[in-house]
Every structure is written in C-alpha cells, then in structure tokens.
Amino acid sequence: MNHLDHIRYEIPVIDPGSPVVIIGAGGIVQGAHLPAYQLAGIRVKGIFDIDIPKAEKLAEAYNIPRVYGSIEQMTGENGNSCIYDIAVPGNRIAGLLAQLPDNSYVLMQKPMGENQQQAESILQLCREKNLTAGVNFQLRYAPYVLMAKEMIKAGAIGGICDVEIYVNVYTPWHLWSFLEGAERVEILYHSIHYIDLVRHLLGEPRGIFAKTTRHPKMAKLQEVKSNIIFDYGEFLRVHIATNHIHDFGLHNQDAFIKIEGTKGAIKIKLGLLMNYPEGVEDVFEFILQDEPSASWKSVPINGSWFPHAFIGSMHEIIKAKHGIINRPDNSVEDCINTMRLVEEAYRQNASFR
Numbered sequence: 246m247n248h249l250d251h252i253r254y255e256i257p258v259i260d261p262g263s264p265v266v267i268i269g270a271g272g273i274v275q276g277a278h279l280p281a282y283q284l285a286g287i288r289v290k291g292i293f294d295i296d297i298p299k300a301e302k303l304a305e306a307y308n309i310p311r312v313y314g315s316i317e318q319m320t321g322e323n324g325n326s327c328i329y330d331i332a333v334p335g336n337r338i339a340g341l342l343a344q345l346p347d348n349s350y351v352l353m354q355k356p357m358g359e360n361q362q363q364a365e366s367i368l369q370l371c372r373e374k375n376l377t378a379g380v381n382f383q384l385r386y387a388p389y390v391l392m393a394k395e396m397i398k399a400g401a402i403g404g405i406c407d408v409e410i411y412v413n414v415y416t417p418w419h420l421w422s423f424l425e426g427a428e429r430v431e432i433l434y435h436s437i438h439y440i441d442l443v444r445h446l447l448g449e450p451r452g453i454f455a456k457t458t459r460h461p462k463m464a465k466l467q468e469v470k471s472n473i474i475f476d477y478g479e480f481l482r483v484h485i486a487t488n489h490i491h492d493f494g495l496h497n498q499d500a501f502i503k504i505e506g507t508k509g510a511i512k513i514k515l516g517l518l519m520n521y522p523e524g525v526e527d528v529f530e531f532i533l534q535d536e537p538s539a540s541w542k543s544v545p546i547n548g549s550w551f552p553h554a555f556i557g558s559m560h561e562i563i564k565a566k567h568g569i570i571n572r573p574d575n576s577v578e579d580c581i582n583t584m585r586l587v588e589e590a591y592r593q594n595a596s597f598r
C-alpha cells in the first residue's frame with residue numbers, strides 16, 4: 246500500500262470568510278481555540294466573558310480587536326455576519342443560544358448541556374431559531390484520527406472488528422473548578438469524546454453498557470474512572486476503559502486508541518493525556534498484513550489533539566456558512582446522538598446501585 250507512505254496531517258486551508266466572535270474566555274479558549282484559529286488563519290473579531298477583565302487579558306494576548314461588555318452588544322454589532330463560538334460550561338449554553346439572532350451560525354463547546362434533557366432543549370432551540378449549530382466534539386478532527394480515517398477509507402486495514410480506547414493517567418481535575426459539585430464528571434466531560442468518536446467511526450451502536458467509579462482521594466468529585474462497552478453485534482468488540490487517577494508517576498501511564506481490522510491495525514498513542522498538562526509525544530503506528538514481511542510502522546503526525554483538532558470543528562461551521570456543505574458534520578442533529586448515548590451510559594451505571 247505505497248499510497249500510505251504519504252499519510253500525513255496538513256493544517257487544512259480554507260477561506261476563513263466570516264470572522265468569529267467568542268463567548269467565554271476560559272482555559273479552553275486560551276489553550277486550544279485561539280491557538281488553533283491562529284494556525285488556520287481564522288479571524289477572531291471579538292470576545293465576551295461575564296468576567297470582563299479576563300476577556301480583556303485574552304484579547305490583549307491574541308490581538309482580538311473588540312471586547313464586548315454584554316451579549317446584546319456583541320449580537321447588536323454583528324447580527325448574522327459572524328460565527329458565534331460558545332465556550333462556557335454546558336449548563337449555560339441554552340441561555341446563550343436564546344440570546345443569539347435567529348439564523349446564526351454557531352459552534353458550542355461540548356458537552357451539549359449537562360444531560361439529555363438539556364441537550365434536547367438545545368436541539369429544539371436551534372431548530373426554532375434556525376441556527377446552523379455544531380458541537381465541539383473535536384477528537385473527530387484530531388490529526389491522528391484524520392490519518393486513521395484516511396487509512397480506513399482506503400480499505401487498508403479491512404473491515405473493523407475491534408476498537409479499544411484505553412486511558413491510565415493522572416488527570417489534574419482541580420484545573421476545572423466547575424467540576425466540583427457537578428453531578429457527572431468522567432463520562433460527561435471526558436469519555437464523551439471517545440463515545441462521539443466511536444459513533445463517528447462506526448455509526449450508531451445497538452446498545453451501550455457502563456460502570457463509572459469515584460476515587461477515595463477525590464472526595465469533591467463524582468466519578469473519575471469508567472468502563473464502557475458498546476454493542477455492535479457479534480463480530481465487533483468496542484470498549485473504553487479510563488482511569489484518571491493513576492497517581493504513581495509516568496512509568497506505567499498509557500493512553501491509546503487501537504483499531505483492529507481484518508487486514509491490519511492502527512494504534513494511536515494519546516501522549517497529550519500523559520504527564521498532563523506537559524504531555525508526551527503522540528505516536529501513530531500501523532501494521533498491514535498484506536505487505537511483505539508485515540511489521541508495525543510509525544508515521545510522523547505533524548500536529549496533535551490540542552490545538553489542531555479545534556480547527557476541524559470550526560471549519561465545519563465555516564464550510565456550512567459558505568454553502569460548501571449543507572450541514573456541519575458535527576451538527577447538533579448528529580451530536581444529540583452522542584448525548585443520548587451518554588445518558589444511556591449513566592442509566593446503565595445507575596442499574597448497578
């Protein structure tokens with residue numbers, strides 16, 4: 246398969262067209278949205294946060310021309326001419342969507358609400374206001390996932406028969422203070438990315454099973470470890486196993502996505518999650534059995550989940566606004582199904598009590 250020799254992620258280039266205005270000036274905007282938009286040449290025209298000095302600080306660091314004093318000021322000045330990029334905790338999203346002009350183009354951070362009820366209300370609101378809205382489930386557009394999708398599409402690994410997502414790391418949860426007191430933590434805020442990715446790669450499962458667990462040292466947090474199993478029938482095993490409290494050094498930390506097919510396999514090491522937030526190098530490896538003397542090969546990645554994947558989720562909204570596509574791939578209409586699976590995972594978990 247010599248065409249795979251050039252499997253490589255390149256920063257996608259599209260005409261950025263309409264500028265973006267951002268609502269929320271928190272950690273994820275600083276650490277991922279703004280660096281991603283800078284890499285892709287996406288123009289950020291303004292920012293608003295209820296903590297205005299915080300927005301001002303970020304505006305100065307990233308040369309954002311305008312800091313708005315309120316949502317009304319932001320929408321009044323921009324109407325439908327820009328893309329609204331919402332990055333606030335999930336339970337605040339609906340309130341903000343309600344204030345946006347009808348017919349707007351919107352990207353909202355995951356989760357799409359804190360539970361299925363909020364997710365369904367968000368979907369309903371988007372329909373009523375005719376918003377073209379997407380959810381920032383950006384793992385779908387991480388460089389190594391795009392590379393894997395290219396190989397799968399080319400038929401290189403044959404039919405997929407096994408997907409394993411394994412995370413054994415130490416995650417400094419205290420960095421996200423809003424999680425203290427949250428009713429749901431691990432699946433809703435972390436494994437949700439993997440649930441979305443599994444759906445994105447394999448379509449809707451017949452069912453999902455889950456057990457999610459707390460940690461004695463994390464008394465202020467609900468669950469921080471999960472086992473999730475998908476039902477894709479007789480021949481396809483899919484599961485997610487996460488332990489975010491492996492507090493025993495880097496030596497035995499590990500995090501990967503492994504996709505096995507009938508003709509080959511791909512293994513992606515999620516270095517970003519290890520030794521967080523410094524991270525270690527990501528690795529993309531594959532093996533193809535129809536190659537003479539088949540052996541594992543590794544390919545350079547040229548980007549990572551943070552920030553590169555964030556380019557992909559915003560590009561979907563830009564492409565929809567330009568009329569290049571009818572609906573973003575990460576539309577609320579699609580992502581509601583990720584939220585429904587998350588809800589079902591928690592329902593399954595509750596059945597253990």
Ligand SMILES: NC(=O)c1ccc[n+]([C@@H]2O[C@H](COP(=O)([O-])OP(=O)(O)OC[C@H]3O[C@@H](n4cnc5c(N)ncnc54)[C@H](O)[C@@H]3O)[C@@H](O)[C@H]2O)c1
Pocket residue numbers: 268269270271272273274293294295296299332333334335337341354355356381383421422423434
């Ligand atoms: N990989 C990912 O996609 C990823 C990673 C981290 C966080 N997130 C999500 O992004 C969201 C924000 O996370 P964060 O880490 O930036 O949190 P954060 O606490 O650092 O920032 C949130 C910001 O939102 C602001 N805010 C809250 N309500 C607002 C409102 N009504 N209008 C304007 N601003 C408002 C707060 O003042 C704060 O500055 C969360 O829902 C989180 O799940 C996603």
